[in-house]
Amino acid sequence: MFLNRRRVLTGLGAGLLFSYRLRQLSAAAPHNLDKKPAFDVSPFQLGVASGDPATDGFVIWTRLAPRPMEEAGGLEHLKPVLVDWDISEDPKFSTVLRTGQTIAHPELAHSVHVEVEGLQPDRPYWYRFRIAEYESPVGRGRTLPLPGASVQRIRFVAAGCQHYEFGYYSAWRAIANENVDFVFHYGDYIYEGADIGAGVHTVYGKPFTAVRRHFGPEIYSLDEYRRRYAQYKMDPDLQAAHAAAPWLVSFDDHEVDNNWAGDTDQDGTPPDLFRLRRAAAMQAYYENMPLRASSLPDGSHMQIYRSFRFGDLMNTFVLDTRQYRSDQAYGDKEAPQGPDVWSPERTMMGPQQEEWLFNGLSKSDTRWNLLAHQVMVMDLAHRKSAHSELLYSMDQWSGYMYSRNRLLQFIGDHCPGNVVNVTGDAHRHYAGNLVIDPDRQKPVSVEFLATSISSGGDGVGDNDPQSQSVRRENPHLKATTDRRGYVLCDVGRDVWRADLKTLDQVSSHDGQLSTYASFAVERGHPGLEKA
Numbered sequence: 369m370f371l372n373r374r375r376v377l378t379g380l381g382a383g384l385l386f387s388y389r390l391r392q393l394s395a396a397a398p399h400n401l402d403k404k405p406a407f408d409v410s411p412f413q414l415g416v417a418s419g420d421p422a423t424d425g426f427v428i429w430t431r432l433a434p435r436p437m438e439e440a441g442g443l444e445h446l447k448p449v450l451v452d453w454d455i456s457e458d459p460k461f462s463t464v465l466r467t468g469q470t471i472a473h474p475e476l477a478h479s480v481h482v483e484v485e486g487l488q489p490d491r492p493y494w495y496r497f498r499i500a501e502y503e504s505p506v507g508r509g510r511t512l513p514l515p516g517a518s519v520q521r522i523r524f525v526a527a528g529c530q531h532y533e534f535g536y537y538s539a540w541r542a543i544a545n546e547n548v549d550f551v552f553h554y555g556d557y558i559y560e561g562a563d564i565g566a567g568v569h570t571v572y573g574k575p576f577t578a579v580r581r582h583f584g585p586e587i588y589s590l591d592e593y594r595r596r597y598a599q600y601k602m603d604p605d606l607q608a609a610h611a612a613a614p615w616l617v618s619f620d621d622h623e624v625d626n627n628w629a630g631d632t633d634q635d636g637t638p639p640d641l642f643r644l645r646r647a648a649a650m651q652a653y654y655e656n657m658p659l660r661a662s663s664l665p666d667g668s669h670m671q672i673y674r675s676f677r678f679g680d681l682m683n684t685f686v687l688d689t690r691q692y693r694s695d696q697a698y699g700d701k702e703a704p705q706g707p708d709v710w711s712p713e714r715t716m717m718g719p720q721q722e723e724w725l726f727n728g729l730s731k732s733d734t735r736w737n738l739l740a741h742q743v744m745v746m747d748l749a750h751r752k753s754a755h756s757e758l759l760y761s762m763d764q765w766s767g768y769m770y771s772r773n774r775l776l777q778f779i780g781d782h783c784p785g786n787v788v789n790v791t792g793d794a795h796r797h798y799a800g801n802l803v804i805d806p807d808r809q810k811p812v813s814v815e816f817l818a819t820s821i822s823s824g825g826d827g828v829g830d831n832d833p834q835s836q837s838v839r840r841e842n843p844h845l846k847a848t849t850d851r852r853g854y855v856l857c858d859v860g861r862d863v864w865r866a867d868l869k870t871l872d873q874v875s876s877h878d879g880q881l882s883t884y885a886s887f888a889v890e891r892g893h894p895g896l897e898k899a
């Protein structure tokens with residue numbers, strides 16, 4: 369039975385109401401609770417979010433920050449405060465189904481992560497927060513279908529890489545209007561680098577002027593990471609996408625530092641010092657994402673690989689290819705695939721995560737399995753000039769060929785034809801087939817690599833030297849273009865369709881959205897067909 373506690377209590381005086389609420393929380397209420405928090409502007413400047421759905425609920429998130437760029441988010445008193453939350457069946461909250469209170473702690477930058485339970489499966493709900501006289505924007509969550517439910521269709525978006533200085537978030541605005549069941553964010557939610565500075569810069573060999581600028585130098589401390597998230601999260605298009613659908617999030621490298629790997633950064637920092645930075649970055653990431661308490665960091669480690677089941681249609685495995693990986697081979701430069709790339713001593717997922725994934729895949733009885741992760745699985749070769757050697761990324765799975773081929777071999781042996789990979793990181797769209805042996809072009813799976821939301825700026829399209837080289841060298845690659853956007857997946861029972869969405873520009877707010885290419889994958893027949 370749903371209890372409208374707010375309505376039940378309206379007859380009581382405000383003081384009585386407050387002491388009732390405190391009693392409800394007495395086990396957890398800290399002694400330093402600020403019982404009368406006051407704000408002169410709304411503390412909900414960073415929006416709301418939902419994520420990590422279950423069949424009976426989901427996480428709802430917000431973070432109190434009346435002046436997000438100021439010290440302590442502009443909060444006058446750094447004390448715990450109570451935040452009310454409501455769940456409704458409709459966006460106007462004509463009936464409040466559930467209401468409750470949670471505590472926003474200063475230790476977590478006054479973020480809240482409520483794990484709502486007791487809802488019906490497979491339907492949308494709306495949520496909001498309240499404190500003092502302020503109400504948050506309204507967000508839309510969604511519960512998962514029951515494990516055995518027959519699900520006809522799931523629509524979701526894969527997106528990430530949202531460098532603030534390189535473009536506006538028009539892609540997030542478009543995603544907010546897609547009416548999807550969920551958003552998978554593959555990482556690079558923030559970039560850790562310094563303010564690029566005023567004027568014209570040379571980026572990727574081309575003149576570039578930042579459309580907006582980072583605050584301050586490269587970030588290292590918890591407060592600096594918090595402020596960077598605050599700066600990004602004040603963007604209204606990003607807030608709209610969070611409010612529109614539940615997100616499944618994972619981090620890649622820039623949430624901490626460019627191309628970090630396990631305990632190693634790119635600068636040769638001693639691992640025990642890098643772990644201090646990683647701990648600050650992990651805490652700020654947790655504080656700003658709609659994650660469950662099971663992802664609360666323990667020092668520099670966060671449990672982020674996890675799975676979600678959408679009825680009988682799709683299991684989703686969100687992977688972590690940063691925390692457990694071996695350091696990149698050959699100095700993390702683009703390089704030929706020398707022996708280190710094939711070494712069984714080097715790993716991308718770590719043994720525990722690999723065992724968890726292989727177990728999950730071998731037991732999976734859904735129509736499809738989605739591997740949602742960070743970097744390219746395709747073994748993509750390119751040349752700098754017509755007769756130079758073939759080069760590969762050492763940061764992507766192509767630098768971890770032993771791990772990559774173990775994964776593809778497992779898929780080929782146990783679940784051929786029902787595994788689809790969505791990834792990101794490369795700042796351009798790539799869609800292609802996944803083959804174990806390049807001499808035998810029979811695919812075991814497929815990959816849609818979503819371009820960036822803004823990283824890289826407007827882009828150069830699909831006829832630049834990089835596009836020409838990768839097209840020539842990789843027959844399994846079916847499409848690539850250097851534009852900003854996202855991948856929209858429409859998963860049916862027998863056909864998985866994907867649209868590569870692009871914007872013609874992100875240097876103004878007026879970018880036009882279009883579909884660059886569409887592909888279909890037939891269940892049981894791995895391989896992309898033009899749709």
Ligand SMILES: [Fe+2]
Nearest residue numbers: 529556793823
């Ligand atoms: Fe990126």
